Amino acid sequence: MPTSITSLKTPHHSVIVVGGGQAGLSASYYLQQQGVDHLVLEKHSVTHTWRNQRWDAFSLVTPNWQCALPGYRYSEEHGGKDPHGFMKKDQINDYLAGFVKAVNAPVREGVAVRRVIPRAAGGFEVHTSHGEFTADQVICASGGYHTPIIPRLAERLPVGITQIHSEQYRNPQALPQGNVLVVGSGQSGAQIAEDLHLAGRKVYLAVGDAPRCARFYRGKDVVDWLAEMGYYQIGVDTHPLREGVRDNTNHYVTGRDGGRDIDLRKFALEGMELFGRLEGLQGDVLQFSGNLSESLDSADAVYNRINGSIDKYIAEHGIDAPAGERYEPVWAPSQERGELNLAEQGITSIIWCIGFTPDFTWVEAPVFNGRGHPGHVRGVTAQPGLYFLGLPWLYTWGSGRFSGVARDAEYVVEHLVRAQAKHKVA
Template identity: 85%
Template structure:
């Protein structure tokens, strides 16, 4: 543990930050700069998720130069190999260890926040597994991926089928012998399916509606092009989809082995069996929608649309770059399967890669919508003194990532400082009356 521990003797803090991941530590960095008394409460240990909920071959899908945590950027502080490469799991944890040390946040680990309750007099009660605290302001920085989503039909699967969620997957060798069904083709599902496929396992992949994008196009990483085009600076308030962009599934691509496209059609040519959306289960027979061709075509359309926007940018700015080309499918499903018998197909393992749902039930404030997501404007809620940080598209594409969380944290701490100054002014006026 590199951060200094804070005693619980002082129960009140100006700000309590819930969560010791990159978001919570980023908030602490700026709160320290502003001289604001605060405490970070972490249920496990700082940056726990990165160490414990990623598979062994995991690598970032964003290039290293985008890793720009406050006061500790990859380029300036972390002695990595290549700003345009993609950090692997061990490198990510080494980078984060350096960030934890640099921030030296006032943090208490192993503390579960059980309730955050607004007080009538202002501020909050914070009830935890290690006692009671109070705070003038609370930043919820525990992320938005809390409860693994597993469909109810999983309860009816044969007892001999090994099931796990993507957060539990580590490597192909850890699974029982036999074939594997991966359900979901977002970033985790596509990459886990690739990991198994490269290890020689027979994979069945139930394809969802996730889009895809190219890794490299016209001479450089697509991320570099999009950054140059200003895409990562677009706020949710100016994005064409507005807040609807928060419901979008991430594009699948990989940083593995220096980075490349993930082409599910290529996997099919090599022996992976692609299926449509999972719809049901009868005994040992799983049913799938006949929408595989539609899903693949939709993902490819996004791929070509992104490349087309890069083509337009290059042309408009007279940039010299290698010629581009439109992706043309190298495989199409001749006849889609609506049913697969697990026993006949030799499927012994199922990996659920269909995401997470938020769980903010411990925050007792009237700021949530019907799906349990907080309503906010750039992390600022309608409940005075309550803020959220580290959520996907809190404000920009990078909000929940190493690339954008610093800007969000800076913005919230500025809001906190402004609110504190206003409260001080009002207090002085009240005292003078």
């Protein structure tokens, strides 16, 4: 007779954490502090994304001092000697390896969670590629970047065109000879376009609506100024956009070579060809909207607005700082091109840098909105015992990053422990 999921033979844990990245490991850190029995399930290996889904020249876009994983803040104690620098890919993975060792979480790697089902009597069934578990509470810490976005028109592109998503990009040498079209100008798109451009590849860039910011302004990293101004402490509940801030695209900037601005107009002066938003395909000809000037102007307006807020802060607090200045465009399109013939321009590769969509179809609880995003307050859902961690703007700007995930994990675990105590009393 088949063993029931409710059988005593089914492994049970007070908490199951789904995902072994920085969010799941941060949850484990605080669960261990609270003495809560738990198990972390990771379908690949811990911190897999950082080791396997970043290009070779990748570096942090925020200074190292913001790396504040629980019990393992970036410091000389943990091998960090450049708080205002920007760790490169190998250095990031060394930092994470130290964190993994320090946390020593109870992890089972290579276990994919296929279903999480609330039980009528309370708790959850957790169905995996390696059998079934039960848990009183579940923390979903698998992040929000699951399914790469590739438009359907990609299916009609010539078969000789190499197509990859940003998560698959490694370096210019890995692409076939020829010119490259990068679609999307968010953090990944802008940095990948720069990586190719610096390697001498001819790049065509379809610009999106991503904003940009300065790397350094008035004597300090802009991140340092914003931290001093309290921006990174603003919660989604008090942000002017409220939950709408979760839809914002990240500002493009880079930590490469010690950190600098990314100015797409400067790239255009150097030979990169810029287009507006990609809209369609007819044969070998891609079609673009005529919004390039608008997109560049909008990104620059955000750049100047952030600098203006810093100017105001400096003035109000009487801070002695170098003079500021307003960014003025170094290039503007005289006439926007609405079409691009792939064959005529020698384009052999396209890199899709237009993001990801979440996939929480394995969580069978009524907590999602029409776009597949979980509804929650600081990671706490309306389903008793079900929590989320590691999502962008779960609570603050740093929620999905090294800088803010510890605060979120601590809050979720404290809520979980209180709920557990109430249940025992009841």
